[in-house]
Amino acid sequence: MEVKLRELYQDRASEQDTLGILIIEKDKGHEAITDKNDVILLVIKEENSEPWFVKHYEFIDKKVAMHHVDEQLLHNWIITGNNRRFIDWLFNGKIIFDRNEYLAGIKHRLHDFPLEERRKKMTIELSKLVRRFEDGKALYQTNNYLDAFNHILHALHHKARLAVIESGFYPEVTVWNQIKNIDPEIYKLYTELITGEESLEKRMELLMLASEFAISQKLEVGSGHLIEVMNRRHEPWTIADLMAVTEIEDYKIDIELLIDYLVQKGIIAVVAVETKGAGIYHRYYTVKN
Incomplete structure (x- = not known):
């Protein structure tokens, strides 16, 4: 599965406006966190024509959802708490790509909370x-x-x-x-x-x-x-x-x-x-x- 996932996110990682990518895997007993998908790939972009859009994939017997979210919308969710599922993903997701430590900074900001x-x-x-x-x-x-x-x-x-x-x-x-x-x-x-x-x-x-x-x-x-x-x-x-x-x-x-x-x-x-x-x-x- 790891090889297939890498094929999915590598193209996004090579795009200049991609700030970071997180992976969130389904946890037994807490499947709703990933909307019943086996894996979530959260791609943070500098700016999207659509602030948030989702693509669904499947391979072998796995379901994967890739969420593309632009930076401004993500910051709005962090401040307002209007999409707490994404906050949970930011807290618990594993960083697999991080341009200039952007996501590391977000995680630090959530823990430090200025x-x-x-x-x-x-x-x-x-x-x-x-x-x-x-x-x-x-x-x-x-x-x-x-x-x-x-x-x-x-x-x-x-x-x-x-x-x-x-x-x-x-x-x-x-x-x-x-x-x-x-x-x-x-x-x-x-x-x-x-x-x-x-x-x-x-x-x-x-x-x-x-x-x-x-x-x-x-x-x-x-x-x-x-x-x-x-x-x-x-x-x-x-x-x-x-x-x-x-x-x-x-x-x-x-x-x-x-x-x-x-x-x-x-x-x-x-x-x-x-x-x-x-x-x-x-x-x-x-x-x-």
């Missing part, structure tokens, strides 16, 4: 946490307990990832294994939600109270990236101004809810600016001193 990237990722996780929590609370209040359960469970995942990042680690696919030692309280909330003997309604009620308190504790550190961006100028911001900032792009979808939550909690202040209409004001936002 502070600047941590701050941004914490704000991404906080914005997703607030979104899931608020949606779950609204569903709970209308007695849609199963739908509320789904949102609160996701909120806990974002809370766990936020705690892992705050501790200086990149949240892996197996985040609950990471959180056991990092923050046992979050792990306890998770197990109580899943395995608790009380009614679902009661478990949800207790969990939402605990979650709201926990979010309040994490607001300052979790919103650090957004606050840093807002502090770069002295004038208040409109919501359109903020949404136009490139650095906020990765959590732009939840920025309105996050801003509103930070206003409620006294971290951001509203500045009312008169419009031409009598009694109608623009809402501008600034960080409270």
Whole structure:
């Protein structure tokens, strides 16, 4: 099989825009990691006409998937966590080609997790946490307990990832294994939600109270990236101004809810600016001193 695989990836390795190639082999009992393929070949390109495309091969009795991903999309996944399967491949894959130690640098970056990237990722996780929590609370209040359960469970995942990042680690696919030692309280909330003997309604009620308190504790550190961006100028911001900032792009979808939550909690202040209409004001936002 090794000879056949080499035939597949050698042509890609010779292309000047190929930055690196990883191989991930199917692990017995964890076949889903490779999408049921025997082998994944992950080819990182400088730039693709298609940011991500896949080719399937077979030989002997083996199935191989070759993923071509451009550098920009891969970096987006690393920051946002939107494709955690690829993060797992980066963590656990074996480097078989590495131009100028590009992949070695990526692996080091994931393990070292620089502070600047941590701050941004914490704000991404906080914005997703607030979104899931608020949606779950609204569903709970209308007695849609199963739908509320789904949102609160996701909120806990974002809370766990936020705690892992705050501790200086990149949240892996197996985040609950990471959180056991990092923050046992979050792990306890998770197990109580899943395995608790009380009614679902009661478990949800207790969990939402605990979650709201926990979010309040994490607001300052979790919103650090957004606050840093807002502090770069002295004038208040409109919501359109903020949404136009490139650095906020990765959590732009939840920025309105996050801003509103930070206003409620006294971290951001509203500045009312008169419009031409009598009694109608623009809402501008600034960080409270």
